[in-house]
Amino acid sequence: MTHVYEGSFDGRRLRIGIVVARFNESVGMRLLDGALDGLKRHGVSDDDISIAWVPGAFEIPLVAERLASSGEFDALVCLGAVIRGETAHFDYVAGESAAGISTASRKTGIPIANGILTTEDADQAIQRAGGKAGNKGFEAALAALEMANLLASLPKPSEGI
Numbered sequence: 001m002t003h004v005y006e007g008s009f010d011g012r013r014l015r016i017g018i019v020v021a022r023f024n025e026s027v028g029m030r031l032l033d034g035a036l037d038g039l040k041r042h043g044v045s046d047d048d049i050s051i052a053w054v055p056g057a058f059e060i061p062l063v064a065e066r067l068a069s070s071g072e073f074d075a076l077v078c079l080g081a082v083i084r085g086e087t088a089h090f091d092y093v094a095g096e097s098a099a100g101i102s103t104a105s106r107k108t109g110i111p112i113a114n115g116i117l118t119t120e121d122a123d124q125a126i127q128r129a130g131g132k133a134g135n136k137g138f139e140a141a142l143a144a145l146e147m148a149n150l151l152a153s154l155p156k157p158s159e160g161i
């Protein structure tokens with residue numbers, strides 16, 4: 001019998017942490033609206049959602065790692081916007097935030113969805129935060145639910161490996 005592992009989008013009883021950057025705040029707010037909409041539509045209770053605001057995308061991994069290692073969350077969603085036109089250190093901020101999230105997720109075993117936009121300009125960011133290109137916050141929220149449910153269904157790591 002073939003085993004197929006697939007996570008559902010059922011958010012009931014899942015505890016979700018959201019880390020959102022205040023830099024480019026209007027975009028962050030729209031991503032947050034999208035993420036909350038995605039979580040609530042899939043049954044996540046208000047009481048099971050926590051939100052942490054950080055100054056910018058660069059700070060997201062540290063806070064995500066703290067939340068992920070607390071044992072209080074089944075998955076996290078990270079939200080922010082790094083816009084090339086606005087910074088000389090775009091590559092550092094964009095690269096470090098993505099790499100840091102990935103490291104935090106694998107270190108803690110908690111799924112952390114990356115909803116941090118990296119765009120050439122503000123218009124592209126707005127389009128991806130509830131405009132023509134959808135809402136990446138909503139998409140990241142669904143990825144978090146799917147991964148939380150998938151991980152719960154997978155075999156547990158065996159001792160000593």
Ligand code: INI
Nearest residue numbers: 021023055056057058081082083086087
């Ligand atoms: N932070 C962002 O989230 N997006 C950006 O586009 C951005 N730019 O343009 O610089 C940005 N910079 C701030 C950075 O994330 C840190 O908060 C800051 O360097 C302090 O550590």
